[in-house]
Amino acid sequence: MSKTCIITGASRGIGRAIAISLSNRDDITNFILMSRTETGLEETAMLMNTSKNIEAFALDLTQYKEVAGVIQEIGDKYGTIDMLINVAGYANPKSLLETSIEDWEKTYSINVHSIFNITKEAVKFMKKTGGQILNVASTAGSSARPGWLSYASSKAAIINMSQTLSAELSEYGILVYCISPGRCATELRKVLAPDEDPSTIMQPEQVGEVVNQLLSDDEVCLDGQNIVVRKQVKVARKKESSVLRR
Template sequence: MKTCLITGASRGIGRAIAIELSYKRGEISKFILVARDIMELENTKRLMSLSPNIETFVMDQADLKQVEEQLGIILENNTIDILINCAGFVEPSSLLETTVENWESTFTVNVGSVFLITREIVKKMKSYGGKIINISSTAGLGARPGWSAYSASKAAIINFSLTLSEELKEYGIKVYCISPGRCATDLRKKLAPDEDPASIMQPEEIAYVVNNLISKSGNSLDGQNIVVRQQINEKII
């Protein structure tokens, strides 16, 4: 039986993944859900299957000291077989309006905390193998005027994932990167506040892809940036 840790599990794609896997992946006997909002984490838990054991941890990924402390508690009592890095942060602004604080906060949550969480878990995972799935974005694949900090951070996650896939092969660890296009999340509302959420991809569609990657059929897809998006009007994602 396996243990799965999901960051950003309080809403959006992270929540959808937690729900999907709890019903579809019977081999996962325990879920560890991580996010800043304990109330929303508990709401996610209520929507999941009752079969697996589910634990929730409050973790602000903008605070790397807190991340390290909470990870110490989690890893003291758990062996993580599947890691899904889904938490994200965005405060979109143009180059001339982006503050150093904004840039640093974006990279701390979207890149720094992913590095730290992954490194600490791999210290144990390397002895038994596992799977790591990082959620990036198509914003990391091309120019996004007004989103420079966010786009650059997501480009970093794509390269980080590709590099880890090669680096961790010797330990039997498979690493995947998923880059969703326009998806109806709270983060997307910040990027495109006037967009109709019902007209774009839903978080459940990303969760379906994650479920497939965790299955044996996903074993041949590691080391790739997997783009998941609608084909209509993708120039404006």
């Protein structure tokens, strides 16, 4: 079967890792990569399976009418949209009193409104044949994160949006997944934790493999859930004391 897959935020990090992983599947032929960074998209395309049909669109997802036009173009060209993977995101963590209304609005425009817009446009095609939608949230969206108010609350919105859409779109045969990665060695993580050793935390490629498994044809049980993806920190076990061994 020849499927068409759209991936936003595909120029680096988790979006790039997902694109590379999925490109090695036999059932997906057409890949539509989206990001604001054209050079990053080109680099991603070169790392993917070159036998695939890959199109790259360098655009700002908050330009809602432009995005709607691109989705219409893709749907008309390929007849359907089978997969939509929403990865693009923005973070500038600050405390409440340090957060400007402009940055609050920017965070929601990218992390929430753009996903609403592209999902609505894609579903106009997906409802004809069914499909899969995967939204990338964050563990920050399901726990208190002082100093991360705008980012954490926007990711909480995505978790609820995914759960609601899973129920709403089921009549069309559309499965909606939501993953919440924990600490992951992305460019964004470098900004958030500049002193952290990236080799000690989860890698984007590991998240990409989880997504690949979720979007398999055999998966029928995990849609509508907030799936936490994290690398467990190994803790060295202390030796038992001589008293305990007696």
